[in-house]
Amino acid sequence: MVCSYPGDSLMKEKTDTHLxxxxxxxxxxxxxxxxxxxxxxxxxxLIFLSGIASISYILWGIIHHALEGRLTKFVAMEYIAxxxxxxxxxxxxxxx
Amino acid sequence: MPGVLGxxxxxxxxxxxxxxxxxxxxxxxxxxxxxxxLSAAAKLKAEDMFKNQYWAHVSPxxxxxxxxxxxxxxxxxxxxxxxxxxxxxxxxxxxAWMKSQSHRENLLSxxxxxxxxxxxxxxxxxYETTLVVQMFGRPRTASQVASxxxxxxxxxxEAKATAAVSERESSVTTAGVxxxxxxxxxxxxxxxxxxxxxxxxxxxxxxxxxxxxGGFVGTLLALDVWYSRKKQIRKFxxxxxxxxxxxxxVVASIWFVxxxxxxx
Numbered sequence: 001m002v003c004s005y006p007g008d009s010l011m012k013e014k015t016d017t018h019l020x021x022x023x024x025x026x027x028x029x030x031x032x033x034x035x036x037x038x039x040x041x042x043x044x045x046l047i048f049l050s051g052i053a054s055i056s057y058i059l060w061g062i063i064h065h066a067l068e069g070r071l072t073k074f075v076a077m078e079y080i081a082x083x084x085x086x087x088x089x090x091x092x093x094x095x096x
Numbered sequence: 097m098p099g100v101l102g103x104x105x106x107x108x109x110x111x112x113x114x115x116x117x118x119x120x121x122x123x124x125x126x127x128x129x130x131x132x133x134l135s136a137a138a139k140l141k142a143e144d145m146f147k148n149q150y151w152a153h154v155s156p157x158x159x160x161x162x163x164x165x166x167x168x169x170x171x172x173x174x175x176x177x178x179x180x181x182x183x184x185x186x187x188x189x190x191x192a193w194m195k196s197q198s199h200r201e202n203l204l205s206x207x208x209x210x211x212x213x214x215x216x217x218x219x220x221x222x223y224e225t226t227l228v229v230q231m232f233g234r235p236r237t238a239s240q241v242a243s244x245x246x247x248x249x250x251x252x253x254e255a256k257a258t259a260a261v262s263e264r265e266s267s268v269t270t271a272g273v274x275x276x277x278x279x280x281x282x283x284x285x286x287x288x289x290x291x292x293x294x295x296x297x298x299x300x301x302x303x304x305x306x307x308x309x310g311g312f313v314g315t316l317l318a319l320d321v322w323y324s325r326k327k328q329i330r331k332f333x334x335x336x337x338x339x340x341x342x343x344x345x346v347v348a349s350i351w352f353v354x355x356x357x358x359x360x
Binding site: 022025026029030033036037040041042043046053057060061064082085086089090092093094 | 192195196302305306309310313335338339341342343345346348349350353354357358359
């Protein structure tokens with residue numbers, strides 16, 4: 001019982017940080033969807049926004065894992081690969 | 097093979113005129129009268145873009161919009177041009193112009209009395225494409241402004257030509273000649289062998305590609321989450337749920353937000 005108190009506190013703190021970080025990601029992505037809607041007729045802006053979306057997701061992943069203290073080269077590569085996939089999908093669709 | 101993948105559209109001059117004038121009425125401006133010479137100039141411009149494969153206000157050889165207008169003996173004091181391509185319907189075209197400041201300024205300019213439209217199908221960069229050209233003008237003398245009867249005549253010609261094009265599209269499998277519909281009408285420009293309508297609509301293709309790609313990657317990620325939890329595998333990689341969330345947003349954006357049309 002004595003040891004569980006700081007443990008619970010640590011877990012709560014971690015959950016709060018997680019919630020904050022995921023909220024930042026969610027707000028940013030929703031903002032990008034809204035910008036996508038606003039500029040839906042301008043494909044140059046849309047490709048630019050796709051690039052922004054990919055870069056911000058890569059940065060979010062890297063910062064999030066760095067704050068957790070478990071950022072490795074493998075994790076960074078994973079976010080870079082996923083960000084590139086997202087950009088490639090948008091780029092392909094926008095260039096049809 | 098050109099023309100297999102393209103944009104299927106349902107745009108008419110009558111609707112474009114109605115939506116344009118509705119926007120002007122909403123802004124307290126006078127309606128524009130459809131002019132045969134401006135419509136002919138718009139059609140020439142669209143055909144020139146297909147023939148020389150460009151998408152711009154000025155052609156690669158330096159031909160400006162005014163050159164097309166003057167070639168129709170339209171003597172103007174003010175003139176303007178809006179372009180659009182790959183839209184599905186007339187309303188979206190006008191809405192897209194209204195969303196862009198420079199196009200809106202043209203559309204809502206008090207300096208114009210007349211307007212001309214051309215909606216032309218053809219092949220550009222290997223895709224079946226629908227180009228919409230909108231030309232504005234104010235003739236040098238007010239008496240030159242088209243009358244209601246002249247406007248009606250242009251619209252009637254347009255309706256007849258649209259019917260003729262639809263008939264031709266249903267009967268033609270391969271075409272080797274340029275479409276020769278009269279001015280201001282929905283016409284088909286087919287300088288190369290191509291079906292009159294695309295076999296695969298680009299919008300449908302884009303949505304399918306995103307769904308297949310998103311579905312495949314999403315399934316892999318979901319399986320990863322499920323298997324890791326089932327086997328209680330402790331992993332040191334990124335957050336799969338975050339990847340899934342982003343993927344869902346991307347596919348949703350492509351399905352519900354992106355539109356195929358572009359204005360210039």
